[in-house]
Amino acid sequence: MQRDTGIVSQISENRRGRQIFFGVTLLLFGGVAYVLTHDVVSSDSLSAPAMTPVALPSPKPLGDKIEFIVRRNDTLESIFRHLKLSLEDLQHILQVPGLRQRLSQIKPGDKVTVVHEDGVVQTFMRRLNETEMLSIIRGDNGFAAQVVKTPIEIQNAHAQGVIGTSLFNAARAAGVRPDTVMKLANDIFGWKIDFALDIRPGDRFSLVYEQKYREGAYIGDGRILAAEFVNAGETHRAVYYASADGNIEGYFSPDGRSMRRQFLRAPLDFTRVSSNFNLSRIHPILNTIQAHKGVDYAAPTGTIIRASGDGRVNFVGVKGGYGRVVILEHGGTISTLYAHMSRFVPSLHRGDRVKQGETIGYVGATGAATGPHLHYEYRVNGTHMNPRTVALPSAAPIPVAYATDFQMRSNSLIAELTGTPSTSVATLSKN
Numbered sequence: 511m512q513r514d515t516g517i518v519s520q521i522s523e524n525r526r527g528r529q530i531f532f533g534v535t536l537l538l539f540g541g542v543a544y545v546l547t548h549d550v551v552s553s554d555s556l557s558a559p560a561m562t563p564v565a566l567p568s569p570k571p572l573g574d575k576i577e578f579i580v581r582r583n584d585t586l587e588s589i590f591r592h593l594k595l596s597l598e599d600l601q602h603i604l605q606v607p608g609l610r611q612r613l614s615q616i617k618p619g620d621k622v623t624v625v626h627e628d629g630v631v632q633t634f635m636r637r638l639n640e641t642e643m644l645s646i647i648r649g650d651n652g653f654a655a656q657v658v659k660t661p662i663e664i665q666n667a668h669a670q671g672v673i674g675t676s677l678f679n680a681a682r683a684a685g686v687r688p689d690t691v692m693k694l695a696n697d698i699f700g701w702k703i704d705f706a707l708d709i710r711p712g713d714r715f716s717l718v719y720e721q722k723y724r725e726g727a728y729i730g731d732g733r734i735l736a737a738e739f740v741n742a743g744e745t746h747r748a749v750y751y752a753s754a755d756g757n758i759e760g761y762f763s764p765d766g767r768s769m770r771r772q773f774l775r776a777p778l779d780f781t782r783v784s785s786n787f788n789l790s791r792i793h794p795i796l797n798t799i800q801a802h803k804g805v806d807y808a809a810p811t812g813t814i815i816r817a818s819g820d821g822r823v824n825f826v827g828v829k830g831g832y833g834r835v836v837i838l839e840h841g842g843t844i845s846t847l848y849a850h851m852s853r854f855v856p857s858l859h860r861g862d863r864v865k866q867g868e869t870i871g872y873v874g875a876t877g878a879a880t881g882p883h884l885h886y887e888y889r890v891n892g893t894h895m896n897p898r899t900v901a902l903p904s905a906a907p908i909p910v911a912y913a914t915d916f917q918m919r920s921n922s923l924i925a926e927l928t929g930t931p932s933t934s935v936a937t938l939s940k941n
């Protein structure tokens with residue numbers, strides 16, 4: 511048991527990382543092997559190789575090293591008290607020019623690293639951003655501070671998955687983090703695909719995305735660079751492009767049209783919608799109402815409802831069977847309606863401008879609704895259209911000045927995405 515404890519504490523010092531998880535996996539298997547074969551394998555020969563992947567690379571510090579994650583309401587003083595560090599040292603540190611301001615900005619989740627001898631601070635380090643660390647070191651003439659560069663290495667990772675029970679389960683099985691899946695759904699395909707209602711078993715995705723490493727340790731995912739999503743047999747692809755002059759940045763179809771549209775397909779947090787794979791997904795009660803002219807998303811009370819497009823608030827209040835309802839006008843002839851809300855965003859008033867994706871209210875069951883759901887309508891010239899299938903105007907192509915650069919980048923990313931060697935790009939169309 512002592513061996514386990516030692517490794518857990520080292521993992522917490524290393525933070526999370528794929529390599530670390532790999533190490534844990536090895537350890538678990540090692541543990542199983544030990545249980546099964548402990549007659550012939552000594553515990554030493556098992557623990558030694560399992561320890562290797564999680565060994566700390568840093569040199570042994572002079573004194574005791576503490577890594578501390580800042581909690582809510584922590585101040586430097588409370589941290590020093592908590593860690594039993596010298597408050598006199600804190601006063602001296604805060605007198606170093608420029609440090610008071612840099613240290614006052616600590617926030618929950620920040621990590622500080624302290625090396626001390628019996629509470630006497632030797633070094634105090636705090637990360638300023640992804641690539642810089644503030645390092646305060648005790649010298650012969652008091653404390654001195656410097657900013658240390660800690661560069662990040664980016665490696666491209668590939669993942670693909672087939673959806674069985676849910677997008678998130680498929681992503682987990684493929685080793686993709688939830689925040690990266692959210693980017694796939696919200697930042698890339700959220701204008702094309704209704705992730706609340708359109709996802710089907712057998713849908714599949716593949717991704718090329720960045721993984722960030724610092725000193726060899728995985729610290730998180732970066733951007734998705736290229737993505738494919740096959741939904742109900744239809745293939746959608748997107749690549750990330752940023753022009754050198756900074757004028758153009760975002761996700762584009764391989765032929766250079768922005769993935770963004772005037773309207774989102776699903777105006778709520780799709781992860782909370784309960785009817786993902788329910789093929790008879792029309793709300794049973796509303797199904798019986800002949801004049802039903804919208805889409806229903808069954809989701810828990812309180813689920814965030816977002817404006818599907820930029821617009822202006824035309825109505826916010828209670829209206830008959832709609833209950834608490836918001837109506838937005840989107841210029842021209844289009845309006846959208848969001849009904850049965852439990853509550854509105856308090857600051858929302860008639861005439862206010864809203865941005866696409868902005869929270870306007872929360873799912874409820876007010877009006878003629880027997881269970882919590884969002885009833886969503888999309889009208890053109892007052893006529894109800896199906897928001898899930900209505901053709902949204904496609905975006906303008908990328909400007910001519912960037913077309914060549916874009917196409918080169920796009921071709922190379924799509925080749926990487928589809929696993930086509932760059933020497934045989936010509937075979938791409940077979941896919």
Ligand SMILES: [Zn+2]
Nearest residue numbers: 796804806885
């Ligand atoms: Zn409805």
